[in-house]
Amino acid sequence: MSEARVSTTQVGTTQVGQTQVSKASVRELTYSYAGAQEPALARVSLELPEKAITVLFGPAGGGKTTLLRLINRLNDLVEGTSRSGQVLLDGQDIYAAGVDVAALRRQVGMVFALPLPLPGSIRYNVVYGPRLAGVRDRARLEELTERSLRRAALWEEVKDRLEASAFSLSGGQQQRLCIARSLSLEPEVLLLDEPTSGLDPISTAKVEGSLLALKESCTIVIVPHSVQQAARIADRAAFLLGGELLEVGDGQQVFTSPLQKRTEDYITGRFG
Amino acid sequence: MKQGRGGARGAPAGRTRWSEFAIVALIRVLGFSTVGFVLLIFAFLLREGLPVFFELPASTLLGRLWYPTFGSFGALPLILGSLLVTLLAVLIALPLGVASAVFIREVAPRWAREVLKPLIEVLAGIPSVVLGFFGMSVVAPLVRQWLGAPTGLTAFTGALVLAYMSLPTIISVAEDALDAVPRGYRDAGLAMGATRWQTTWRVVVPAGRSGVIIAGMLGMGRAIGETMAVMMVTGNAARLPLDAAALFKPVRTMTATIAAEMGEVARGGVHYHALFGIGILLFVLTFLINLAAARTILRRRRKGGLR
Amino acid sequence: MSGQDARHGQRRRRAGRLWVQRLGFLLLGLAAVVVVAPILVVVVGIVARGIGTVDWEFLSAMPRAGMKEGGILPAIVGTLLLTLGTALVAVPVGVGGAVYLAEYARDTAFTRAIRLAIVNLAGIPSIVYGLFGLGMFVLFLRFGTSILAGSLTLAIMTLPVVISTSEEALRAVPTEFRTVAASLGGTRWQGVRTVVLPQALPGIITGVLLGLLRAAGETAPILFTVAAFYLPQLPRSPLDQTMALPYHLYVISTQVPGMPAGVQNGTAFVLLALVLLLNFAAAWIRRHFRRRRPW
Ligand SMILES: Nc1ncnc2c1ncn2[C@@H]1O[C@H](COP(=O)(O)OP(=O)(O)O)[C@@H](O)[C@H]1O
Numbered sequence: 001m002s003e004a005r006v007s008t009t010q011v012g013t014t015q016v017g018q019t020q021v022s023k024a025s026v027r028e029l030t031y032s033y034a035g036a037q038e039p040a041l042a043r044v045s046l047e048l049p050e051k052a053i054t055v056l057f058g059p060a061g062g063g064k065t066t067l068l069r070l071i072n073r074l075n076d077l078v079e080g081t082s083r084s085g086q087v088l089l090d091g092q093d094i095y096a097a098g099v100d101v102a103a104l105r106r107q108v109g110m111v112f113a114l115p116l117p118l119p120g121s122i123r124y125n126v127v128y129g130p131r132l133a134g135v136r137d138r139a140r141l142e143e144l145t146e147r148s149l150r151r152a153a154l155w156e157e158v159k160d161r162l163e164a165s166a167f168s169l170s171g172g173q174q175q176r177l178c179i180a181r182s183l184s185l186e187p188e189v190l191l192l193d194e195p196t197s198g199l200d201p202i203s204t205a206k207v208e209g210s211l212l213a214l215k216e217s218c219t220i221v222i223v224p225h226s227v228q229q230a231a232r233i234a235d236r237a238a239f240l241l242g243g244e245l246l247e248v249g250d251g252q253q254v255f256t257s258p259l260q261k262r263t264e265d266y267i268t269g270r271f272g
Numbered sequence: 273m274k275q276g277r278g279g280a281r282g283a284p285a286g287r288t289r290w291s292e293f294a295i296v297a298l299i300r301v302l303g304f305s306t307v308g309f310v311l312l313i314f315a316f317l318l319r320e321g322l323p324v325f326f327e328l329p330a331s332t333l334l335g336r337l338w339y340p341t342f343g344s345f346g347a348l349p350l351i352l353g354s355l356l357v358t359l360l361a362v363l364i365a366l367p368l369g370v371a372s373a374v375f376i377r378e379v380a381p382r383w384a385r386e387v388l389k390p391l392i393e394v395l396a397g398i399p400s401v402v403l404g405f406f407g408m409s410v411v412a413p414l415v416r417q418w419l420g421a422p423t424g425l426t427a428f429t430g431a432l433v434l435a436y437m438s439l440p441t442i443i444s445v446a447e448d449a450l451d452a453v454p455r456g457y458r459d460a461g462l463a464m465g466a467t468r469w470q471t472t473w474r475v476v477v478p479a480g481r482s483g484v485i486i487a488g489m490l491g492m493g494r495a496i497g498e499t500m501a502v503m504m505v506t507g508n509a510a511r512l513p514l515d516a517a518a519l520f521k522p523v524r525t526m527t528a529t530i531a532a533e534m535g536e537v538a539r540g541g542v543h544y545h546a547l548f549g550i551g552i553l554l555f556v557l558t559f560l561i562n563l564a565a566a567r568t569i570l571r572r573r574r575k576g577g578l579r
Numbered sequence: 580m581s582g583q584d585a586r587h588g589q590r591r592r593r594a595g596r597l598w599v600q601r602l603g604f605l606l607l608g609l610a611a612v613v614v615v616a617p618i619l620v621v622v623v624g625i626v627a628r629g630i631g632t633v634d635w636e637f638l639s640a641m642p643r644a645g646m647k648e649g650g651i652l653p654a655i656v657g658t659l660l661l662t663l664g665t666a667l668v669a670v671p672v673g674v675g676g677a678v679y680l681a682e683y684a685r686d687t688a689f690t691r692a693i694r695l696a697i698v699n700l701a702g703i704p705s706i707v708y709g710l711f712g713l714g715m716f717v718l719f720l721r722f723g724t725s726i727l728a729g730s731l732t733l734a735i736m737t738l739p740v741v742i743s744t745s746e747e748a749l750r751a752v753p754t755e756f757r758t759v760a761a762s763l764g765g766t767r768w769q770g771v772r773t774v775v776l777p778q779a780l781p782g783i784i785t786g787v788l789l790g791l792l793r794a795a796g797e798t799a800p801i802l803f804t805v806a807a808f809y810l811p812q813l814p815r816s817p818l819d820q821t822m823a824l825p826y827h828l829y830v831i832s833t834q835v836p837g838m839p840a841g842v843q844n845g846t847a848f849v850l851l852a853l854v855l856l857l858n859f860a861a862a863w864i865r866r867h868f869r870r871r872r873p874w
């Protein structure tokens with residue numbers, strides 16, 4: 001684990017001081033897609049404190065998804081991009097030469113906006129990651145299945161039909177299955193990109209509930225689907241606008257008394 | 273990153289990475305292999321066929337007499353025979369095929385489409401020797417009766433059979449071309465008060481013109497290379513088809529010549545080399561046809577976007 | 580001109596145009612009928628004339644009396660073996676090539692060369708494949724006239740079909756599945772193996788069947804590489820010659836005088852039936868799985 005402390009001031013951002021152990025850090029990250037005029041991210045620096053929920057919020061196109069996908073190198077799949085700056089995990093640069101990308105992604109899990117179960121049973125989905133990683137032991141897989149489904153608050157609903165197709169679940173259940181699928185790798189960091197955007201309020205509450213429980217063991221970065229959701233769950237909050245990180249700080253403080261005018265405008269619904 | 277410490281991320285280190293590396297390398301080789309095959313095919317044709325160009329002067333090769341037993345290897349009757357049958361076939365098939373494609377895409381009700389498409393697929397699957405058999409046992413006698421000629425095995429009969437063999441190709445390329453016409457073209461026509469027929473005619477057809485040309489070219493490529501059916505229904509007389517009457521007399525194509533004579537030649541002899549020489553010609557011809565068509569096909573596919 | 584007249588004229592013009600439309604559509608429909616009717620005639624004709632002569636003996640006995648009597652067993656077995664041999668080579672190479680093109684290749688000059696090669700392979704006349712097979716497999720590699728040489732020749736000829744249809748099937752699998760597999764620590768190949776290939780499988784099988792069906796019916800490529808004129812015994816090794824259905828049909832309908840029409844019609848029927856069966860299987864698989872696709 002890195003000894004990096006969150007400093008009280010950061011270049012280009014305003015921040016309220018808070019001393020906490022940082023699990024991952026984004027340093028001066030600039031990133032452009034092929035053929036784009038403006039970079040999708042411009043000199044973004046951000047600390048992700050351990051065992052806390054960090055919320056990335058802001059209007060569409062601000063670069064939230066891009067930033068998430070850079071933290072587990074999922075954007076390696078996109079061609080023709082350029083990047084400068086660093087992403088550190090436990091103090092080590094994840095873009096350094098020789099990094100095992102597959103292992104990194106097992107360490108840093110990702111949940112997408114739409115539930116994307118793989119074609120197959122519920123059980124197949126949950127143990128997919130561990131099996132790719134070479135876990136063959138049945139008892140171990142069995143245990144992982146139950147544990148992950150419990151942590152995703154889905155176990156009670158599916159324990160009797162683990163062999164049923166994942167597509168037979170409701171949308172909310174599918175999304176929790178996807179969370180369980182990521183959790184079965186026992187990731188240290190979990191990235192969630194608007195995980196509740198397609199869900200009803202009850203399912204949303206269940207997902208949020210499981211996230212709050214998860215932060216005991218996991219560093220969570222989430223793009224919320226509304227400011228209300230952001231305010232409900234944020235330990236820390238970062239406001240992204242047009243690829244720039246305008247403000248980052250304690251969740252409570254950002255949502256009640258933002259330092260920046262534009263953050264306040266966005267929170268109070270004046271734009272975005 | 274560091275390897276996970278046991279647990280769920282108990283990562284398999286070296287072994288997976290090696291097998292992954294091997295598999296990806298293999299897949300890459302398989303991908304490249306197609307280029308290798310084209311080169312190999314050309315190389316072997318050259319190896320076996322090139323000698324004929326040293327054994328015989330060009331004037332002989334383009335002579336008017338193909339009579340191998342007497343050392344006469346004039347390929348002109350064969351080349352013209354192929355051209356005659358092929359052009360006639362495309363002349364028949366292109367209007368039929370394009371009209372059918374327009375019907376299928378623009379006019380036909382759903383049920384008709386569901387009958388037509390599978391039938392055309394069936395046609396594409398019928399072995400050429402079966403069509404040839406049908407041609408010689410059913411079509412040729414009809415042609416003979418109709419002409420009152422001594423034989424029904426004529427260039428015309430061959431063209432007729434070939435036309436049907438190239439129809440699936442022509443129809444599918446023409447359909448793709450119609451597909452590529454933006455929806456807006458049609459809607460704009462209709463919005464201006466044109467009937468569906470006018471829209472189809474004035475807007476869609478000209479817009480798909482390049483597609484029709486490609487359809488014709490690929491149909492021709494398909495027809496010129498066809499062997500068995502042609503051999504079975506054209507009568508195989510190696511005579512120069514120079515007058516209109518030649519349409520209704522036997523001809524002999526390049527493909528049929530190879531098929532009929534390769535079994536009986538001495539390997540390594542002039543005749544053997546000459547047959548491979550015809551093979552080179554066929555390869556180059558179809559290569560050029562497909563090269564020209566491919567530029568458009570590939571361009572369209574790329575525009576269609578990679579995922 | 581009064582407004583009423585104008586409207587009247589308009590209506591008349593409109594009626595005229597509708598007539599033109601009706602005529603035009605009729606002509607197009609007629610073209611489709613002219614295309615399709617002979618197909619039905621051929622299929623029905625071959626079936627009607629052939630089905631009567633096909634009995635168990637015809638399918639299971641060796642030919643006798645200069646092929647004029649007995650059955651066509653060695654030709655059927657030969658064609659099945661050739662098709663199997665073709666599949667053994669064309670499927671791994673073709674599907675592998677398709678995986679490369681769909682999952683790994685970038686838009687480089689080399690990729691374009693591969694695509695060009697595929698288009699051109701698809702266009703090379705079947706008789707030229709026969710020449711190539713003779714030059715390379717029969718003579719240069721000394722396989723002789725054999726099932727091995729014939730299968731390899733047919734396999735290369737079948738590759739473009741297998742590759743194009745498989746690539747299409749792979750591309751039809753949504754990108755998201757690949758992203759999910761990657762996000763769960765899968766390598767690219769793991770994602771392809773566990774998710775993409777299984778999802779594309781029905782499409783790939785359809786394509787493979789279409790390719791094999793073409794190979795099974797081809798005569799020209801096997802003329803000089805495998806086919807035996809009259810060989811009333813079953814092959815025992817891949818290096819043996821064999822009879823084959825399409826070549827047999829060619830032989831008995833053009834090379835042997837006085838051949839009974841029954842044997843010809845029966846052989847044509849068996850060959851057509853084999854090919855149509857593969858065709859229907861392909862169509863069925865495509866329909867069946869398209870309906871069951873979860874996405
Ligand atoms: N795969 C991509 N290719 C090209 N441009 C992209 C891609 N993904 C996102 N972008 C662009 O990058 C910018 C940031 O997008 P994104 O990260 O999705 O923002 P957010 O998640 O905040 O809505 C947008 O302008 C978007 O158009």
Ligand SMILES: [Mg+2]
Binds near residue numbers: 193
């Ligand atoms: Mg987004």
